[in-house]
Structures are given as C-alpha cells and as structure tokens.
Amino acid sequence: METTQQFETVIGLEVHLQLKTKTKIFCSCANDFGGEPNTRTCPVCLGLPGTLPVFNKQVLDYGIKIGLALNCAINNVIKFDRKNYYYPDLPKAYQISQFDLPIAKDGFLLVPSLNNELKKIRIHRAHLEEDAGKLMHDAVHPYSLVDYNRTGTPLMEIVSSPDMHSPQDAYDYLQTLKLTLQYLDVSDCDMEKGSLRCDANVSIRPKGETKLGTKTELKNMNSFKAVKAALEYEIARQTSVMLSGDKIIQETRLWDENKQMTFSMRSKEEAHDYRYFPEPDLVPFTISDEKIQSIKKMIPELPIDKYHRFIEHYHLSDYDARLLIQDAPLADFFEICAKNFHDTKKICNWLNTQVLQELNERKAPISKTLLTPDNLIMLIQKTDAGIISNLAAKDVLKIIFETGKQTEQIIEEQGLAQISDDVTLEKIADDLIRENQKVIEQIKNGEQKALGFLIGQAMKKMNGKANPKKIGDILQRRIFHG
C-alpha cells in the first residue's frame, strides 16, 4: 500500500448513451432493442450506394436537453463529420459523428461523494453520432455474425475531463450522470441492454507531477461495478509496471468479467487514423437561442437540486435525501405525503424500507402501483396511535399494494386492530404473572429482556393483536406495584 501512495490516479470517462427516439438518427427504421437480427434496417443504415441520411429532429432536441442539463455551452452551429475505419459492424466503413463542432462543450456535473462533499467533474464535450451494428462471435466457430439492427441508433457521447482520481470517483460520477439522464427521460440508461456504455481512460503519475502519464483505455465493462473493478485492477497493474521500471504502453484493454482482469486488445488494432472530414451528405444545422431557451424550460428539477431542497426544506438526513432522489416518482410521492403529514422522517422510514422493497419486487415505479399518499399516511397514523402493531402494518401495506383497499378497511377485514382495552389486557397480565413466577423474579432483578419475553407471550396468547406497549406497561405496574 505504501508504494502505491507515490502515485496519483487520473481517470476520464466516455459514456455512450442511446437516445430513446422512435426512429434511428438518420433513417426512419424503428429504434428498438432485441428482435430478430437484421429486421430493422433499410438502404440508408445498411450504407447502400446512392442513399442519403436525413437528421432526426428529436435527436437534436434530446442532445440539447442533455447538454444543458450537464451545464454545457450549446454550439449555435453544428455539423456532422465522417470518422473513417473498417470494421464489419460499420456497413459504410465510416461512422457519422461530430468532430470539431459538437453539439455541447465545456460543462460540468456536481457529484455527491461518500463524505458528503460535492465534487465538480468537468464535461469536456458531448456529441451526437450513430451507433454501429452488433458483432457476435464465440470460441468455437471461425467466423463472426453481424446484426445491423442497432446500426444508426442515435448516440450521445459524453466525454468527461480527466477530473477523477479514484475508482470510487468514477463510480460516483457514473451514478450521478445516470440519474441525471434518467430525470431527463431521454434514454433507458440500461447498461445490461447496452443503452448506456462506458469506456474509461486511466493513467497514473508520481504525486506532484502535473503532466499526464501514458493512459490505457478500458472497454467491455457491463456495469458500474465492473467499471470500478476494472479501474482498480488497471491502477494496480500500471503501478506494478512503473515500480518495476517499465513503461506503460498506450493501448486499449478489455475487461474480462470472469477473470476479473484487463487484457490487451492486441488483435486487429492498427494505428487509429480516422481521417475525419465534413459529412457531405448532411447540411450544417443552426440552433437558435430561442430553441435553446424553449428546451431549457422542459428540463425538470435535477437530482442534485432536489437533494439540496429535500435537506433544506424537509430537514431530511443526507441518507434519506440521497435514497429518495434515486427514484423520481418516489420523491414526488414523498412530497405529496409531506404536504399532509408533518413527520417527514417517518414517511422516509416507510418509503425507504418497506415501500422500496415492494417496488423492487414489483419492478414498477410507485406511480404505477395501488399505493396512494393518503393511504400511506393513514397507515402511519394508525401505527403511531397503536391501533395496529408495526408487524401488522407491514401486512397492511402488502395488502394495499395487492388490492388498493383503504388502510382502515384492511385493518377491519383482517382483524388486525390491536387489543388495547384494559380489562382484556389486565386479565392476560394476571395469567402471565401467575404462570411465569421465575421470569417475574428475573424482571424484579432488573432483567429487561425477561419483560420482553413476557410481552412476547402476551402477543402469542392474543394472536399478535395485543398492544405491546400497553401490555408492557400493565405488566410492569403489576409486577412492581402489585
């Protein structure tokens, strides 16, 4: 550990985001995931001679929206360029991308990190481009198969500055970026489906050095956890190379999830010489300030702003605020509850535990379930008043999710109301004291646990419907005061 402290890590991330438009970026084929191979292609996205790309209006709007949310300057004039390379997933042998006039540049993202500080990660640029096709190969067969369904899917590539200094930094940045993009509703942001992909550039340098070291580019990570693990592995590898006196080679390395290591992608990588030039098949595009302003108005409150507001306005803990903003519909639900019920901490306790658990099981946003703010508040109030036990409340919540019935109705139908009436509880207490003389002695000797045991017995006798606080009080009074 001591030797690695000599070095500082520098990380920059490139995120490719598939935009969820109805059609592809330059043709009218459906923009979708999966399906039979090569069933969503046309002469344009197959790159057949004589065809012309036409830019999808919606892609531009989404691009501007993302750029603005990342605090970028939007270029008033943009154009597309050809990035030339031969690879079977690219039917035209060039990718239409943006070179010197990207849609957005010079932004930043504020990233809450573990110790409550906000880190500012600069966004170098963000540009629009088309996705390539999907290549499939296995270890057995001597060929590769190509599916061009994905070809032409609109992508926004978001390039950060090299502002991150640990795998955790990179992880936090990705979490915040993904959440921000989810709030914008411009992409599925699903790494498993490949709608959000991340490549990482990483280098190390001696502490105090200002020049960047030689970087390697890491690819093939399928989750944020994998990005973190790949970076950890790579930093350790680079450190040991440096310490042994060797030089880092600038190269692309692939992450192997099974072996948990990176390996050099030697195979077909020739020197990249993309020979960018302006795409002659597409005219330039101007973006007016009015257009930028009108899209700005469509940007909802972003997670970082919501986070601050929740802490200030509702006095939530960092933990509760952080958890709530992860789920925009849940955060909205919380706000409606908070309007009608003062104890925000209690609302959070329910939302961030049982409710969240139900949502995860159902894989549905809260807005698509049968739980309403009123019903949840009623549930909290009934529990607070001791009318139902905490345990019973959990059951009621489950039934609400299943049936949408009112809290009160469920309590009545299921007979969940706690028995708080004195006569019944006093009798139970009497019985228990008579049957458990040994335990009573223990309680008299100050063993609190023993009282808990008795309360448990009372619950058992009454099928879990005794009000535990009340029976506890009665037992104590009887034992100590007769």
Place this chain on the structure above:
Amino acid sequence: MISQEDVQYVASLSRIHLKKDEVECLSKDLEKIVDYIKKLESLETANIQPTSHVLPIQNVFREDIIKPSLSQKEALHFSIEQHQGCFKVPKIIE
C-alpha cells in the same frame, strides 16, 4: 516529400492494393497535390468562414416517425455469406 511508405499507408487505410510501379507513380502525384495545397494555404483566410458544405442550405430535418424497414431476407440479399439471419464475416477477434 511523399515517401512510398506514405503511399502504402494511405492505400492500406482505404484497403487499396497497389503494384510497385503504381506506388512510384502515385507518390509523385501525391507530392504535386500536397504542393498545391501548400500554395492554397499561403492565401489569407483568417476572415473567411470554413465551408463545411457547398450548398447554401441548413437545417434539413426528418420527423421522428417510423417507416417500414426491409425484411430480413431483403436486408441479407447482397450478403456474400449469411447464417441465422446474420451477415457472416471472417472472425475479427481471436
């Protein structure tokens, strides 16, 4: 000076196979072309906007509306080889 290696390199980027006499001939031609570019570069262009497109048109858009795609059979029609609905190509990662 455009060397024969330069010519070979540019040719390889475009997957063009050249014979030896073609390489010699092309290196001279390319030399002339690059010289001409140098001549153009000597012009004062500081106050001239770069032309990224020859037509005086901007903002040609398409609405985000789906139109039918080709069938799988049609899409694969020009493939040299196909397998399980995919284009079959030489293996690219060993």
